[in-house]
Amino acid sequence: MQNITLQKIIEKLNAEFQGDENTLISDVTHDSRQAGEGSLFVAIKGLTMDGHRFVPDVMRRGAVGIISESEMPPNFHGAWLKVNNARQALAQAAAVIYKNPSHDLDLVGITGTNGKTTTTYLVLALAEANNVESAMLTTVEYRIRDKSEPAVRTTPEASDTNKFLRRAVDENCQMAVMETSSQAIDLHRCDDLRFRAAIFTNLTRDHLDYHLTMENYFAAKKRLFDGSLGEKPFSSIINIDDKWGVRLADELKSQNQKVITFAQNNSADFTAQNVEVSLIKGTSFLLRTQMGEHQINSPLVGKPHVYNMLAATSVAIELGYDLNLIVDGLKTCIGAPGRFERVPHEGDFAVVVDYAHSDDALLNTLETARELTRGKIITVFGCGGD
Template identity: 60%
Template sequence: MTTHPITLKQIAEATDAKLTGGENVLVTDVSHDSRKAGPGVLFVAIRGALLDAHRFIPQVMVAGAVGVISEQDRPRDFQGAWLQVENVRRAMAHSAAEVHHHPSRALELVGVTGTNGKTTTAYLIASIPEAAGEPVAMTGTVEYRIGKERRTAERTTPEATDMHRLLRQAVVLGCRTAVMECSSQAMDFHRCDALEYAVAVFSNLTRDHLDYHVTMGNYWYAKRRLFDGRLGGKPKTSVINVDNHYGVELADDLEREGLRVIRYALKVGADVTARNPEFSLDGMRFDLHTPSGDREFVSPLVGAPHVYNTLAAVASGLALEYDLDVITGALAQCTGAPGRFERVAHSGDFAVVVDYAHSDDALLNVLKTAREVTKGRIITVFGCGGDRDSSKRAPMGEAAGSLSDVVILTSDNPRTEDPQQILADAELGIQKTGKPYRKIADRREAIYASIAQARSQDMVLIAGKGHEDYQIIGREVFHFDDKEVAREALSQK
């Protein structure tokens, strides 16, 4: 496809903007980042809670920006083109889609949402086109990928300007499929607007992010955006976990509208199901049942949560019209996302596992998996994030105590909160279980202490940070990698 530059007039029409000046000026890109604004770039001025980007308008215009999108009136002394809009974030998405010629229309775009499992599910789905010999694009919590190019993710769901640009690059590279994690906050901020989804996946909904959403009702309302048309259109196929009661509600609503739904489940009847699952530290096996046939399935992933992630990927692959043998062959080889029930290799006779679980439901699920594959004790190291939803701290403590033999409560990313207060909040939940525990605010010391007491056939579970290689204390970011620290502690045991 040969693309041509878009004019400011076309962007004004696409965003319902009031345009002053420069109707025929050509736009080659859209950016919310003043550092990336230059010749041909339309700058989006967003007034955030901590920073008002309007302060950078003089410098972006000097750098050559072609104009500004803003919710504010055009300043009297402003000389360039000004597009005034009602909602600047929505306009940012639609202007980026227009400038990059709606790249999602040239792709099979898969959006994955839910509280838990998004990242692993995205990795699994992306492995399917790769197994078919196709380049694939993927964005998520860990990394952004276009074909063989990989870079560390800045956020789970990129800003709309970055997302549309990345998808256009994927089209140019020859990708047929792109997979993205769609967080609830990202959808609230219109980062997923003006994208056309071939497949939308709903994994589950449990308590999280209530510091932002306040209520579960608000949280659910945000998640439903991916399916109900508020992003601009409805997905061609919705893949939904109907073992989750929110999923049942969603599937029923979509089917009543005559939309295509593929249901997956472990506990109830569904289109894609698994029977007779078996788990070990080396992986899992189960009997896979699909509309395209049945298979005996083996995977290096461990635990019931990964069965759900696999079923979601199988259903997505079928929705994308891949052959079932290509799908199962890809998933049988895929090791999933880093930091998700990831073993730290060592020569000892006990296991050390790092996992990203950072909510009570996720922690409970990973502990259930740990309990299924551990003959000895489970020693759990975990903490809770500072400046985040404090209501989940005691439930996380209770989850940790309920299935662990020993708990070491430590810091996660305390940010600007007092680490000892965070520990005290979580401690209330642990105390309900009556399990032995220690409070060690220093995460390195906590990991060392857990490994020092591990015995034959035990498991040390280090939860909360997974793939992350940093810790935020105050407003400073320090290098910290749970796997690295665990290996250091193991070398000294």
Template identity: 40%
Template sequence: MVQLSQLLDALKEKEVCGPQDIEIEEIAYNSKKAKRNSLFVAIPGFRADGHRFINEALLRGVRTVVMEKKIPLGEGITGIRVPNARKALALLADRFYHHPSRKIRLIGITGTNGKTTTSYLIEAILTADKRPCGLLGTIAHKIGSKTIPAQITTPESLDLQSMLAYLVEKKIKYAVMEVSSHALELSRIEGVKFSIAVFTNLSIDHLDFHQTVENYLEVKTRLFTGLAKKALAVINIDDLKGSYIRERTLCPILTYGIEKKADIRARRIDLSLKGSSFKVQTPGWELDIDLPLPGRHNIYNALAAIAVAFLLKIPPSAIKKGLEKVGNIPGRFEKIDEGQDFSVIVDYAHTDDALGKVLSTCRDLTKGRVILVFGCGGDRDRSKRPLMGEVSAKYSNYTIITNDNPRSEEPLSIVSGIEVGMKREDGRYTIILDRKEAIRKAIEEAAPGDLVLIAGKGHETTQIIGTQVLPFDDREVVRRILKDQKSVVRK
């Protein structure tokens, strides 16, 4: 319980009308969760405006409301007007939970691709060095003994601060967190203090939200321009935007890469479908690593994790142990093996850059054909559709274009955008909108030594068609089809 007057110290810009000597038991931004002694924050959302639900919150006993609009609240109700309710929610939550990010070593990872894998690799290294840590990201939020399925990459600020406070309570001193561009733009990490920030890479994505690549880059850069001088930054210097971010970062920086001169660098690289081996050079030591994750892109992810471990003064033996024993990362180049004589990979790649890297890995490591199944999300960035079509035509022998969360868009309209790129590169393709049947067709097409890549959804367990959220897991669909195929052969 915190006095309202103390909470409001967190806000520089505010206009308060009403008493401040009120005890606040909790903060809510969902009116259905509000109750007596709650502080309700009315957020203007994308689908609904929180100001419309102020009356519902008041009926539930709320007597204190934070809002952007000037709305009469009635006698005995304290109203706090702010210029930005999302930012206010973040700062109030940070104050309510007593600044939890200041009490742990928080590692934030941003970039278009590689955030999830890098976070899992850092977690594996910390665990190998007997340093328990929390993990907040795209697949799930692991906080102590709890695992919460993730709805969004970076939780809303109130939920984030609650999770960080739980880690502090459980005496867990480290946390690794994916920081999305949406979280940066929507003030979800306002008030959060990062010990280390990591930049993986930047390619075209989320332009439905950010409008331009320049805006997207500027938002990503905020994680680094907002770092305290005592914080540390880790930057992929091989990426085209790595130098841009380095020039704007004021705290000490550690770079990593393969091509350019970097503080953390990989040499003597050997790639296979089973994984990658390489020698890593750091300012203090060298180490041979056998990484059980295939692909050059995963070496970059491993280098980012090694750079973080180096800054945390984790011994090389623990780094090696953590990386070499890392478990399967759901939906990230995940192999599905039911004893078939061809390979099936499920991967989350849903940008042209990520798809290109995964397909390039498949192409380099496969003697047979590469058969691709993919689609693009509806009501999302349309500019990447022809680019993904181009990449698929370039690296795959045969592509099946299908649905991938079409949402409210007409599926064939999405497909036509992909076809533009496919035709540019004269790619071989067919269209099967039913994703299950598209996967079945790809598996039936596969011959011994071929590789089938199912891209776009990765770890996801639903398919969004219209307003319906239907159960759908690429991995389970593949397993069922392979098992059915096996039983037919036996008969």
């Protein structure tokens, strides 16, 4: 990738600047361990760590400048860009340095309390069923085509996301799908990304240690849809069986944004009827769309997965994929690891592993289990203590 001059970064950030504006830049990072020759280091004051502590170290490593909310310290030798918001600047600089990779493919963002990971896997599977080369960022893994690595966090920092998307574009990916957590949105990790479609799965009590109130939690999620990140998504795909989804859809429609809805219990653009769930056969339902009806048979188990399949189908249709191939993709996608995942064994009882980490998610898991058996349900629930 060709280096760019610091002048382009200065113009994008509208930063106060000291140094040589013709300096060539090859990378930007907030992680001092990744700072190298020709890089910009963004010094962020976090809750437990202040990135300014690492400025001398990154300069020794070959970094050519610092982006910071603070004034340049005395006796500093290098470029110093003073900005109002360092996290926002990280996203903006990364978009410039990596030449806006989100503009070069169909980027799908998925947010919501529950269902993000499985829906991400489903969107990827439906793209692959349509022979579309794709990439994926999830809680579980980061994948470009058939190359996978373990995930570090649900939504990477903006510099890492842009670097990942540039690699995906360079490897001829036409679509990328990513989980966009509320905390990541609030911390500007998704700023300056162009989303072809954004999905809202649901909103239930979670992360209130961070957001404090449900209104704040909703406001963070809404930023993915309303243009606060830089651009509005081309289309918003929303679960209107969820009361917060209804509110979001109404607010976006009032701003003349394109909204596509899905539901099991209400009238919507994509709906499911005659849902049947079996621990042996999986889940089946009648998919109803504006293009007709299709019988869906999936190895995924549980009514919550029906919402995930409706969301993935909605975005696949919006991306122009063939509906018959979408139906074929749903037949074979086994979803994400640990999402009502059946464990093979030789006993006369079923063992299921589920990632449920909120009260609503655990309730959905237990309700699904109750629908599938008339016998005893034994629950082992781990609590991280946070």
